[in-house]
Amino acid sequence: MLNDRRMTKKEERLLVYLVDKATLSLPKDWKDTLRVHPMNDGKMGSLYLIPNNLTKDYKERHFGRQVSDCHFYDNDGVDVIASLYVDDNDYLLELDIWKVNFQPLIEIPNDFHDIET
Numbered sequence: 527m528l529n530d531r532r533m534t535k536k537e538e539r540l541l542v543y544l545v546d547k548a549t550l551s552l553p554k555d556w557k558d559t560l561r562v563h564p565m566n567d568g569k570m571g572s573l574y575l576i577p578n579n580l581t582k583d584y585k586e587r588h589f590g591r592q593v594s595d596c597h598f599y600d601n602d603g604v605d606v607i608a609s610l611y612v613d614d615n616d617y618l619l620e621l622d623i624w625k626v627n628f629q630p631l632i633e634i635p636n637d638f639h640d641i642e643t
Contacts, residue, residue: 530561530576536634537562537573540596541621543638544610548593552618560618567623569630570606575618590614596638600631607641 533541538557545552553559559578564571595609606625613619625631 530563533557533560533562533573534634537571537621539636540608540634540638541575541610543596544594544608544621545618547596547640548610550593550612550616550618556618562621565620568628570625570628571621571623571631571634573621573623575620577617587613587617587619590616590619595641597641598635598638600625600635601633602629604629606631608638 541560542557545556556577561576561578563574563576565574590612593610593612595607597605597607600606604625604627606623609622609624610618611620611622623631
């Protein structure tokens with residue numbers, strides 16, 4: 527698919543954090559086989575997640591549920607919320623990144639924090 531690519535190291539670090547927090551049961555090689563497709567979100571960094579074992583186009587998949595989230599601060603000090611979603615078959619679906627001022631994300635940091643409820 528056009529524009530599909532491998533994750534960057536920083537995207538991978540964030541995804542691993544969210545997957546571990548969600549306690550999902552994924553194949554051991556999920557990181558090695560996962561492809562991502564940038565979403566049209568004003569360059570905030572959201573990604574469609576495309577596991578290797580799927581035959582459906584990512585646009586044909588259906589939302590299942592949110593499985594984890596976290597927050598961090600961008601380099602300009604603005605709060606960012608990252609949420610991980612799976613489809614209705616519990617396959618990774620989306621990494622939603624929302625910078626609260628709707629500006630483009632500068633950089634995914636090394637540290638993430640649980641969202642206080």
